[in-house]
Amino acid sequence: MHSVTLYHWEPNANSGKPMLALMEKGVAFTSHYLDLLRFDQHKPEYLAINPLGTIPAMVHGDRVLTESTAIMEYVDEVFPGPPLMPADPRDRWRVRWWMKFMDQWLAPSFSMIGWKVFVGPAVRSRDPQELQAAVERIPLPERRVAWRKAITGQFGTDELEESQRRVALGIRMLEEELAKRPWLASDQFSLADINGFNLAYALPVAQPALSNDELTPNILRWLRTIYARPATRACWAMGRTSMVERVKILEQPHIAAG
Amino acid sequence: MSLTLYHGEPNGPSLTVLATLFAKEVPANLKHIDLARGGRHSLECAQEPLVAVSIEGEGPVLVANGEAMTDSVFIACYLDEVGQGAALRPADPYHRWETMKWCRQMIERTAPAAALLGCRAHPPQADAAMLERIGSVDLRARWEQILAGQFSEEQLTDSRNKIGQAAERIEAQLTDREWLMGAYSIADLESYAWLAGMVPLVPEAFAERPRTRAWLARVRASPAVAKALSLARTPEPAASWSVGPEINRWG
Numbered sequence: 281m282h283s284v285t286l287y288h289w290e291p292n293a294n295s296g297k298p299m300l301a302l303m304e305k306g307v308a309f310t311s312h313y314l315d316l317l318r319f320d321q322h323k324p325e326y327l328a329i330n331p332l333g334t335i336p337a338m339v340h341g342d343r344v345l346t347e348s349t350a351i352m353e354y355v356d357e358v359f360p361g362p363p364l365m366p367a368d369p370r371d372r373w374r375v376r377w378w379m380k381f382m383d384q385w386l387a388p389s390f391s392m393i394g395w396k397v398f399v400g401p402a403v404r405s406r407d408p409q410e411l412q413a414a415v416e417r418i419p420l421p422e423r424r425v426a427w428r429k430a431i432t433g434q435f436g437t438d439e440l441e442e443s444q445r446r447v448a449l450g451i452r453m454l455e456e457e458l459a460k461r462p463w464l465a466s467d468q469f470s471l472a473d474i475n476g477f478n479l480a481y482a483l484p485v486a487q488p489a490l491s492n493d494e495l496t497p498n499i500l501r502w503l504r505t506i507y508a509r510p511a512t513r514a515c516w517a518m519g520r521t522s523m524v525e526r527v528k529i530l531e532q533p534h535i536a537a538g
Numbered sequence: 539m540s541l542t543l544y545h546g547e548p549n550g551p552s553l554t555v556l557a558t559l560f561a562k563e564v565p566a567n568l569k570h571i572d573l574a575r576g577g578r579h580s581l582e583c584a585q586e587p588l589v590a591v592s593i594e595g596e597g598p599v600l601v602a603n604g605e606a607m608t609d610s611v612f613i614a615c616y617l618d619e620v621g622q623g624a625a626l627r628p629a630d631p632y633h634r635w636e637t638m639k640w641c642r643q644m645i646e647r648t649a650p651a652a653a654l655l656g657c658r659a660h661p662p663q664a665d666a667a668m669l670e671r672i673g674s675v676d677l678r679a680r681w682e683q684i685l686a687g688q689f690s691e692e693q694l695t696d697s698r699n700k701i702g703q704a705a706e707r708i709e710a711q712l713t714d715r716e717w718l719m720g721a722y723s724i725a726d727l728e729s730y731a732w733l734a735g736m737v738p739l740v741p742e743a744f745a746e747r748p749r750t751r752a753w754l755a756r757v758r759a760s761p762a763v764a765k766a767l768s769l770a771r772t773p774e775p776a777a778s779w780s781v782g783p784e785i786n787r788w789g
Contacts, residue, residue: 343632350638357631369619370602376612377588384646385593388787422786439787445675453587 282341284309287329289316290524291515293391294348295336296478299518301352301471303511305361309338311518317402319414333419349379352471364471371466378457378465378472386450387479389443392435393486398523400430451490451499454480458498462505469506477506481516482526484535494537504530539620541566542601544581546573547778548766550653551597551610553731556769558614558724561762562621566600570771573597573780574662576681579671581606590673594645595653595680596662596780610731611641614724626724633719640718640725644732646786648704651697652732653782655739657684658694662780680781693785701736702743704729705750712749716756730757735776 286302286309288295302309314320314335322333330337330346338345340358345351356364365372403411411431418424429435454476457464465472481503483491493500506512507530516527529535543559543566545552552573559566571577573596581599583589583606589599592608600607600616607613618626627637664681672678708729711718718725734754737744744751757763772778 345635347639350635353638354631354635369616373607373612373616377609
């Protein structure tokens with residue numbers, strides 16, 4: 281069996297997806313933590329592994345894999361352990377539909393708000409010249425733009441309003457979907473749930489007016505059930521920041537409307 | 539299993555799904571709709587959430603036993619799984635990863651650029667009543683922008699660059715092979731579907747790339763694509779465009 285090394289940041293968003301998928305499958309891996317707030321992902325030693333400087337990346341034997349959702353499908357197919365994709369082709373389609381919807385439409389809106397309230401303030405106190413140099417090392421032009429905006433707090437009002445509109449709509453859609461079945465995309469736990477938990481684990485903290493036990497009981501049931509899984513507990517215990525600590529809200533038996 | 543495919547002209551996402559359907563010999567009831575006039579929004583299933591909010595933009599809809607499915611690459615994966623004959627994704631998990639990653643690049647970077655350039659050259663049409671029916675606020679905003687002819691130079695340049703980058707990736711990928719993933723796959727169909735119409739619009743992207751041009755001809759001549767193209771109702775289906783996915787909001 282080839283060894284697995286995962287280069288990741290916090291159990292959150294893209295990094296958390298392959299972390300949790302590997303742990304659900306029971307695959308042992310070498311964890312290589314990259315501090316996103318210290319720009320570890322743009323340093324030469326990591327760019328030698330992933331020249332695009334995006335996190336996460338997984339090295340399996342001599343194979344290097346990037347793109348968190350595609351990595352998850354690979355992890356599910358290549359390793360033994362409980363299947364994380366349903367067997368029925370239509371269920372599989374639904375898993376993929378939801379993952380794309382979250383990856384490309386909903387998560388960027390969550391992360392724009394997250395970068396404004398967490399990432400931007402976390403790095404802004406640093407030496408401006410150090411920050412400038414760090415931004416110039418970023419290989420992808422669109423990531424340079426995003427980082428500049430986060431550092432200078434320059435997300436426009438229109439952009440943020442549009443992100444908030446999408447977050448509100450996304451929450452309604454998740455709630456309606458989770459009212460239909462136990463898990464997001466099928467009757468069994470799947471990659472869509474892993475993906476969704478990474479997006480939504482702190483929802484009642486981040487969006488208390490939109491997500492709580494009164495307004496979104498199905499989302500809360502779903503988040504608590506995933507949080508109770510041993511793999512999720514072990515995965516979130518690998519977190520190092522206050523951002524990830526927010527998961528503890530799911531330990532409360534009832535979260536009232538904020 | 540009862541399948542109905544609502545599709546537009548064989549170009550873009552409709553071409554991917556039609557060609558996959560034919561390659562996998564999946565029997566389905568084919569219904570032509572005019573995506574360039576927003577025909578999808580009059581379907582009975584138009585307001586179902588996974589149709590209304592599909593981020594592909596104006597793509598086909600496959601109704602399978604009452605469930606309306608959208609997003610062409612994932613419909614193609616579904617057809618690959620239920621159909622017969624040669625698989626349209628590699629068997630090896632690593633090469634499957636490569637295929638999904640390739641298609642994601644196409645969906646996220648190439649498709650928005652191609653749809654923008656295609657719609658500028660061959661504008662889709664809509665009236666106020668049709669726009670009213672669109673369930674997604676952001677899709678309606680893209681329609682309005684295109685109908686108003688609002689294309690910035692920056693957007694156009696960026697889109698042409700993205701077509702050039704796609705052709706560059708294809709040219710490099712074809713160094714040692716005929717098809718993008720080794721064997722004929724969904725990656726060939728999806729890439730061809732978005733790029734065939736770009737040859738006249740961004741000729742510089744293809745001029746110095748002989749392997750890419752030869753590959754375009756090979757895909758066009760492949761039986762499943764040829765059969766899909768034979769369904770065209772217009773003389774040049776690659777000139778038929780409707781509103782596509784949005785350009786990544788982060789840049």
